[in-house]
Amino acid sequence: MTELITIPGRWEFDYTYFAGEAASRFFGELKDSRRIMGVRCPSCKRVLVPARSFCDVCFQRTEEWVEVGPEGVVETFTILTAAFAGMPKPPVVIAYVTFDGADTALLNVLTGLDLSNISDAAHRLQARPRVRASFVDEPQGRITDFTFTLL
Amino acid sequence: MAVADTPVYVEGIALNIGWHDATKDLSELIFDTVTLALEDADQSIDAVDSVVLAAHDLVDGRSLSSMVTAPAAGAYLREEIRFSDDAAGALVGAMTKLESGRARRSVVAAWGRSSEYNYDQFSQTLFDPIYGRPIGLNEFVLSAMRAQLYLATDHHKEQRTRASLRRDEAARANPRALKSGGYQSAAPYPLVAADLPLWADVAVALILSVEPAPIRVIGAGQSSEPYALGDRNLRALQGLQLAAGRAMTQAGTTGAQLDVVEVDGLTLIDEAMGLESIGFAAAGHGLEQLADDPRCNPSGGGAAGYCPPAMGLVRIVESILQLRGEAGVNQVAGARRAMATGSSTVAGQTHTAIVVEAA
Ligand SMILES: [Zn+2]
Numbered sequence: 001m002t003e004l005i006t007i008p009g010r011w012e013f014d015y016t017y018f019a020g021e022a023a024s025r026f027f028g029e030l031k032d033s034r035r036i037m038g039v040r041c042p043s044c045k046r047v048l049v050p051a052r053s054f055c056d057v058c059f060q061r062t063e064e065w066v067e068v069g070p071e072g073v074v075e076t077f078t079i080l081t082a083a084f085a086g087m088p089k090p091p092v093v094i095a096y097v098t099f100d101g102a103d104t105a106l107l108n109v110l111t112g113l114d115l116s117n118i119s120d121a122a123h124r125l126q127a128r129p130r131v132r133a134s135f136v137d138e139p140q141g142r143i144t145d146f147t148f149t150l151l
Numbered sequence: 152m153a154v155a156d157t158p159v160y161v162e163g164i165a166l167n168i169g170w171h172d173a174t175k176d177l178s179e180l181i182f183d184t185v186t187l188a189l190e191d192a193d194q195s196i197d198a199v200d201s202v203v204l205a206a207h208d209l210v211d212g213r214s215l216s217s218m219v220t221a222p223a224a225g226a227y228l229r230e231e232i233r234f235s236d237d238a239a240g241a242l243v244g245a246m247t248k249l250e251s252g253r254a255r256r257s258v259v260a261a262w263g264r265s266s267e268y269n270y271d272q273f274s275q276t277l278f279d280p281i282y283g284r285p286i287g288l289n290e291f292v293l294s295a296m297r298a299q300l301y302l303a304t305d306h307h308k309e310q311r312t313r314a315s316l317r318r319d320e321a322a323r324a325n326p327r328a329l330k331s332g333g334y335q336s337a338a339p340y341p342l343v344a345a346d347l348p349l350w351a352d353v354a355v356a357l358i359l360s361v362e363p364a365p366i367r368v369i370g371a372g373q374s375s376e377p378y379a380l381g382d383r384n385l386r387a388l389q390g391l392q393l394a395a396g397r398a399m400t401q402a403g404t405t406g407a408q409l410d411v412v413e414v415d416g417l418t419l420i421d422e423a424m425g426l427e428s429i430g431f432a433a434a435g436h437g438l439e440q441l442a443d444d445p446r447c448n449p450s451g452g453g454a455a456g457y458c459p460p461a462m463g464l465v466r467i468v469e470s471i472l473q474l475r476g477e478a479g480v481n482q483v484a485g486a487r488r489a490m491a492t493g494s495s496t497v498a499g500q501t502h503t504a505i506v507v508e509a510a
Contacts, residue, residue, distance in 0.1 A: 004173035004174060005173075006173060009212055011212070015280070017280045017281060019281050023281055023282075048379075048382070049381065050282060050379075052379070056377055056378065056379075056382075057377065057382075075300075075385075076296040076297070076299045076300045076385060077296060077299060078291075078292050078295035078296050078299060078339045078340055078341070078342075079339060079340035080292070080337075080339045080340075081337070081339065081340060082337030082338075082339075083337075084271050084275075084287075084289060084336075084337065085269075085271060085272060086271075086272065086275055086287065087275065087287035087288075087289070088287045092287070094286065094287075094288070094292055094296075096296050096380075096381065096385070098381075104379065104381045104382045105380075105381035105382075106282075106381045107282075107283070107286060107288070107380055107381060108286055109286060109287075118340055122340055122341065126299075126303065142285055143281070143282050143285050143286060144285050144286065
């Protein structure tokens with residue numbers, strides 16, 4: 001009988017992702033002004049958040065930057081109750097929020113909600129509460145510079 | 152879109168769903184599955200002039216993975232294309248080669264071996280490195296958010312229970328489903344374990360030909376949704392709706408004329424929403440239809456065994472088995488026409504729908 005062999009493997013590579021001009025400016029606004037920025041598409045007039053250099057629906061370049069939020073509404077959410085390797089320690093709420101003045105939503109972590117009882121927490125979020133972007137003490141120019149908190 | 156001038160037929164199929172079979176390396180698993188499909192087609196590899204594959208380097212854990220795997224699928228000195236997306240798209244790629252006259256017979260093959268890789272790690276790498284990954288996202292986060300929107304009304308509760316019971320029953324009765332081994336990921340709220348797919352090792356192959364055969368592909372459609380997750384209408388699956396519409400227009404059929412539908416979805420709720428998007432269930436009635444209508448996902452869907460990016464082709468093969476009357480206990484009597492769908496990873500950004508008919 002042949003002994004069947006398995007061989008362990010692991011990939012660990014480094015990358016340098018270019019965020020580009022639009023995302024760099026979006027993150028710069030987070031860091032320096034604590035503002036959430038979108039762009040208005042010249043064609044469909046939607047305000048797209050996060051700000052970006054083109055509207056993929058219209059296939060048009062965008063140039064008009066507009067501030068949105070900092071308040072918005074929870075469209076939908078999930079609560080991670082089990083640990084996933086490489087993800088924040090549970091329980092964690094991830095919310096899909098449309099900022100006031102925006103036509104698209106943004107995903108981020110929602111903090112400050114009592115998660116000792118998951119179904120109670122879910123019940124509060126099901127009412128699609130209003131939230132605001134709350135910034136960390138020292139923004140770094142990353143999406144993790146803010147979380148959503150209930151008003 | 153006009154009906155293609157050159158009809159395209161399915162001559163042979165093979166599907167292998169298993170778990171942790173240490174007797175075969177990945178290339179051997181592929182070779183065995185493609186060999187079974189050729190035998191089913193009663194064709195030799197010499198009669199094949201095209202190979203179209205769907206595979207993902209990060210699932211396979213091999214870079215440029217088609218260099219390892221394509222020869223095992225019969226690509227030696229033949230034209231080969233590899234899709235890094237759901238395998239139903241690979242079938243469309245093979246169709247266009249045959250319809251254009253560039254090839255006469257193509258292998259279409261796909262695989263993914265859950266016992267060789269870690270789905271949860273893989274899933275995180277699929278997200279945008281600038282806005283998505285730093286938050287910590289995996290695909291179930293999106294499916295859970297979608298489910299939250301879908302399940303917002305109480306009347307789904309009882310239907311959800313019945314739909315998952317029926318899905319489990321169908322998977323248990325499906326002779327091709329994974330019967331032991333496999334595992335599930337953790338379920339983010341509001342998903343529960345019964346909604347989730349069963350990770351399995353999947354290899355699937357199909358022989359597509361311009362030579363007349365008992366099964367004909369009569370329609371195909373594809374569509375792609377916005378990249379930014381916040382731009383998508385998570386409740387609507389608009390891309391799938393358009394893909395299915397295009398496939399039915401080409402096939403000259405309506406949803407009501409389909410005898411079987413095999414809808415791909417990462418979770419039970421995604422399957423229900425998919426059923427609604429293709430027009431086979433009324434809005435808000437997808438779970439009810441999955442619970443009560445034996446024409447919907449008779450294979451047991453994701454509960455029968457799941458691994459990206461093979462699943463669209465698995466749904467197609469299950470549909471074809473129905474049209475051949477070979478589906479087993481879950482056979483839908485007299486099935487003549489079926490639709491199968493495949494949706495890409497990362498919350499179904501791209502969608503493909505295929506209509507097949509007993510010729
Ligand atoms: Zn636009």
